[in-house]
Amino acid sequence: MLFHQNRTELQSHFPLKKPTYNEPKLSAYNYIEQQGIGSTESDDPLHYADSLIRLILGTPHQELASHTFAHYYCNEPGQSLDQFRDDLRAAQLAAGKYNKKLRSLVFPRNQFNEDYLRVCFEEGFTSVRDNPRDWFWDIRSTQSESYWKRFNRGLDAYFPVGKQNTYKPESIEVRQGMPLCIPASRLLRPYNPKELFLNDVKIARICSEMDRAAANGEVYHLWWHPHNFGSYPEQSMHGLTRIVQHFSKLHESGKMQSTSMGELADDRLGMVN
Numbered sequence: 010m011l012f013h014q015n016r017t018e019l020q021s022h023f024p025l026k027k028p029t030y031n032e033p034k035l036s037a038y039n040y041i042e043q044q045g046i047g048s049t050e051s052d053d054p055l056h057y058a059d060s061l062i063r064l065i066l067g068t069p070h071q072e073l074a075s076h077t078f079a080h081y082y083c084n085e086p087g088q089s090l091d092q093f094r095d096d097l098r099a100a101q102l103a104a105g106k107y108n109k110k111l112r113s114l115v116f117p118r119n120q121f122n123e124d125y126l127r128v129c130f131e132e133g134f135t136s137v138r139d140n141p142r143d144w145f146w147d148i149r150s151t152q153s154e155s156y157w158k159r160f161n162r163g164l165d166a167y168f169p170v171g172k173q174n175t176y177k178p179e180s181i182e183v184r185q186g187m188p189l190c191i192p193a194s195r196l197l198r199p200y201n202p203k204e205l206f207l208n209d210v211k212i213a214r215i216c217s218e219m220d221r222a223a224a225n226g227e228v229y230h231l232w233w234h235p236h237n238f239g240s241y242p243e244q245s246m247h248g249l250t251r252i253v254q255h256f257s258k259l260h261e262s263g264k265m266q267s268t269s270m271g272e273l274a275d276d277r278l279g280m281v282n
Contacts, residue, residue, distance in 0.1 A: 010037060010079055011058035013104040015049045019057070022103045024078065024095035031087035037079040066107060072269035073135070074113035075100045083122035097132040112136065113270040114188070115232075121190075130188045136274035138232070139190040141174055160189055166198050167210045175218060175227040182276055189274040194218065197233035197252070200244035212248045216255045223264035228273070 023038070047053025050060060065071050068124045078100040081093055097114075112127055115138045116122070129137055154256070165171045174194040181189055195215055200208055215231065222229035238245040242254045258263040259265035268276070 010056070010103075012062055012100075012106070013057055013058040015057070016046065019107075022078075022099050024092075024099040026089075026092045026095040028079070028081060028085075028088040028092045028096070030082065030085050032085065034083055035085055049230075053161055062107065066109070070267070070269070072271045073104065073109050073111065074108070074115070074188040075104075075111040076115050076269065077117055077188075078103065080117045082117055082120055083125050090128060093126050094132065097129065098135070100253060102135060108256065113274070114138070119193075126187050126190070130186055133187050133277070136189045136191055136270045138230070139192045141171060141193055143152055153232065153279050162196075163198075166196065167214060168209055173221075175222040175229050178227065178273070181228075181273075183278060189277055191228075191230060191270055191273060193232055194222075194228070194230040197231055197249070199237040200234070200241040200248060202241065202244075208244070208248065212267065215252055219252075219255060219259060219265065221257045223262075 010019060027038050028036055030036055032096055046056040050057035063074065066071050074095075078096045082088065083098045085095060100261070101111055110133055112134055113136045114134045119140050121137075121140050126137065174192075176192065181191060182190065195218060197215065198211060219229050223228070238249075255264060256267070260267070
């Protein structure tokens with residue numbers, strides 16, 4: 010939905026089949042109808058991002074990818090596989106105005122759903138982000154998830170609760186007619202003034218995991234939501250800067266390189282073929 014300059018253009022790309030969640034408030038279309046959005050990016054930059062899309066396209070080694078068209082929840086009751094397919098088609102249609110075909114996808118709220126993978130592949134996606142291989146990252150729903158799961162996910166950002174999260178590229182399974190499922194390694198959580206010294210602990214933990222990946226020729230898949238940096242942008246960017254500086258040292262020593270999901274999928278599929 011962010012791939013547009015104005016509301017008329019956005020609405021022209023709406024899919025025919027919209028998600029029919031049992032909980033209507035989960036639907037972006039319901040939000041637009043009930044809350045309303047602006048007419049253009051200039052008067053509503055939170056709901057249109059054409060200028061940002063063009064910055065991504067103009068930056069070397071950056072991939073324009075998808076988070077679905079309307080933040081589609083694959084595990085919420087009420088929606089269907091056909092509705093998901095129409096959502097992906099709408100996303101590809103929106104990308105087409107930039108003369109791009111989307112190849113990589115991240116499932117909203119990490120609601121990774123095996124049943125929907127073949128549809129992803131059929132609609133042009135060669136890679137998707139998978140969740141870490143921990144029980145507390147098995148996210149079934151946004152509405153009824155246990156506090157215990159969320160607590161362990163948060164704790165693992167600072168202390169080794171989960172499994173080792175770096176892995177060999179060749180360990181990523183290639184399946185016929187399916188996109189490459191690339192496991193995430195670590196969610197970079199934003200700065201929190203209540204965490205005090207723990208803000209430094211989580212950055213140090215990420216750098217340590219990067220060191221392990223670099224030493225063993227492994228993948229380290231770091232991710233975060235940029236909008237989470239909105240509350241304390243200076244402090245959160247400082248933490249990110251430390252990570253980038255650490256990567257630069259590893260890169261300069263020849264031990265680590267940066268790659269997009271699409272590039273990793275191309276490399277892995279090329280190794281197999």
